[in-house]
Amino acid sequence: MVDGSLGTPPRRPLAAFSYTAADEEKSRGVRRMKATATGLLLLVAVVYALATWGRNEGWGAWTGYVAAAAEAGMVGALADWFAVTALFRRPLGLPIPHTAIIPTKKDQLGASLGAFVGENFLSPEVVRDRLRALGIAGRLGAWLADPAHADRVTAELSTALRGALTVLRDSDVQAVVGEAITRRAEAAEIAPGIGKTLEKVVADGAHHRAVDLICARAHDWLVTHGASVMDAVQGGAPGWTPRFVDKKVGERVYRELLRFVTEMRDMPGHPARGAIDRFLTDFAADLQADTDTRARVERMKSDLLARPEVQDVIASAWSAVRTMMLTAAEDDRSELRLRARASLISLGGRLVTDGRLQGKVEGWLEDAAAYVVTTYRAEITSLITDTVASWDATQTSRKIEANIGRDLQFIRINGTVVGALAGLVIYTVSHALGG
Structure with a gap:
């Protein structure tokens, strides 16, 4: 059904972003790392409790340093737990602003990713620079100059030619050829x-x-x-x-x-x-030079072209050409394939040695690629935004967490350790300055 207001058909749903068995295996690794990070949090909590109790019991001044380090470690661990959790869900289920970022901001993230790719990867300048750095013409020439590769390309071209000739309907081609020849004549x-x-x-x-x-x-x-x-x-x-x-x-x-x-x-x-x-x-x-003679010849030509027998001969030309091309394409020793192979090898050699030809070919490739990214950049980036928009928010969050969640748990662990060290330094400096 076509949207009458926009004049374009509605977009069909894209393929689902499924949560696979491989993702479940990764999730088990994430849960193990979560348990490790949580266990470290519980450890510093226990240390804090024991150090605080020991300080109250008079175990010595060192308990203050341990308690300060453990307290800062708990703060760092809780802060990083909140930050990591807020990416995928609402911590403790509370409707805290700017949490569950991936599920709620999925479409915006997709649009931002599409815009980023369009601006930084699909700009004509970037594409031209990248293609120029690759030196495609020289590499292609060296590849084609190898007779084995030329044989392979010739075989593939022959297969493509046979496929195209098989798909084309003779009646359609004959009509087109006949009309073209008649119009030209x-x-x-x-x-x-x-x-x-x-x-x-x-x-x-x-x-x-x-x-x-x-x-x-x-x-x-x-x-x-x-x-x-x-x-x-x-x-x-x-x-x-x-x-x-x-x-x-x-x-x-x-x-x-x-x-x-x-x-x-x-x-x-x-x-x-x-x-x-x-x-x-x-x-x-x-x-x-004679106008009357030329006009008579043109009338004779028109009368001759209008005859059914002549039109049949013109139309049948395609059948003869098609048969000839199919026979030549199927015979690996045919003149057509031998000439195509020789031309490919010759082209490869020229691309390797002829800098001017290399420049022309690379210029054509760069122009073609620049035209594609300039003309169809919106369609290419819409593939990203539309695909992300079609994903289920919950499934997307689970899948992303399964793939990067294990590394994120190291943030919690590092937060605990760095927080403890920072707390120890701050307590030490404060204690030294205060007393």
Whole structure:
């Protein structure tokens, strides 16, 4: 369901922050340390009681020093117990302000953590400096230059290519390819290009072989189908002419036509060949400069592209390309894979030795990373804040205490010891100054 006021869908709950068996094992260690810290508190309390009683009983001046140290140790132990406990729960269940900090301030802590990460780890300057210090381009080049690594990358690329070609639907790709080719062909005027090519072909005399082939084939055809040619000429004669006249005319036309073609075939300097050269030269110029000729060629192109047979050929091009690429990707000795492997090794070698290329690649990486952190920093940090917000407060408190609580108990122990020493020093100084 979409929130109509915001225009964005509501966030789904994230994965739970579960309390695991490993956390329970850590909790047992925390409880042992708590017992140790509490036992030390009880010890200094007993010492304080005995020292106070001994001082009242007249055991000597030393009992005052012991009582002062024990009293300060109790104060330090209780203060640190309160501080450590207040992180996870309310001491003695009392609603004291600024206690149970983790359960009550969990969301604020998550937001602060997200902001801290965004400002100090996801800034473009930090990312650029870190990537620059890593020298990724040189390391990547050294890695790719190893033929074994190049083989591995080539194999992975081939697998990815096969997967992509398998996922793509042929009908969709054919439609896209067909539309792209047709649009490109429609947008590009072909007449000037054809004219320039034809002009160069005529200037180089490359068309002479085609003319030779046509003349030779025409001669052979006339030799083979002479009767058909004469019959065609006779069939077109007027009905009032005598049959023998029609036959003579047909034979004469056939002989002249055969002679003409034979001369064109055997004489490179035949006038008809020169006429063909002039025609092609003029036609090449018209294709480039004559508006009517260019427009007619474009209409012919459009009519040709619109024919279903041509569209079928264009669409079927993808099937041929797809089959070729799949075959090449599956064959580890195919030209495609061999060239890809060689290119990777060559690229690796250049990345190692070419400082300019290294600079370009690292610049691209830095720009890409800076763009990502600049554009998507809010989304990245929201992963932290949203995840923390989705955690159950009680479970979060228990889990954090299980992981760091043991170290926190040393604070209580240190507080007891340091408090006792501080109390002893203060009592000693006070006693010395007072008396």
